[in-house]
């Protein structure tokens with residue numbers, strides 16, 4: 325049987341049968357790929373720690389016609405992000421990233437920007453980057469790479485530059501105080517500077533983020549309102565993050 329291979333990040337695994345796992349991979353060139361790893365729960369199995377969530381791996385697999393799941397024949401660990409997940413808040417956050425990618429990334433389609441984004445935020449967190457800032461960085465670029473980040477530089481209606489503003493109902497723009505039909509999702513003025521910053525910079529590992537925590541929380545609320553709208557539900561992992 326011909327074997328394919330891909331560089332991928334393991335998004336999650338679940339148990340199936342007595343000894344096997346289903347693994348969901350996010351491949352650099354092939355998007356989301358789901359496969360069965362036979363024997364992955366046996367003691368001393370050949371997969372070792374390569375199927376831990378967020379492991380960067382070389383996955384070898386083959387597919388049978390008309391089956392949604394491929395068969396994973398091998399998985400070599402390239403880079404591990406196991407240790408940063410000892411902190412529950414980081415582990416939850418990574419589950420949230422994985423849920424968004426699995427929900428939005430089309431199966432078997434190249435998603436290079438999103439793949440590089442995931443790698444960069446993982447490395448940032450591993451390097452001691454601020455969790456809230458890294459989360460906002462991911463959320464904003466995630467929206468941008470899916471074409472879902474609206475132009476927030478001017479009012480949708482009168483094009484005036486925005487200071488105080490509210491998100492449009494369909495999250496496809498913002499309105500100034502004179503034009504807004506509803507005052508529900510207020511957008512913090514700091515979001516403009518934040519979006520300019522992230523377009524020019526990689527996520528800030530190690531050093532202090534260039535925005536204060538209060539601003540980050542408000543910026544994340546706006547970004548999450550857009551994500552929830554387009555996902556048509558609140559991500560399960562986000563509900564969990566909020567109830568902590």
Ligand SMILES: [Zn+2]
Pocket residue numbers: 479480481482483484499500501502503504
């Ligand atoms: Zn206006």
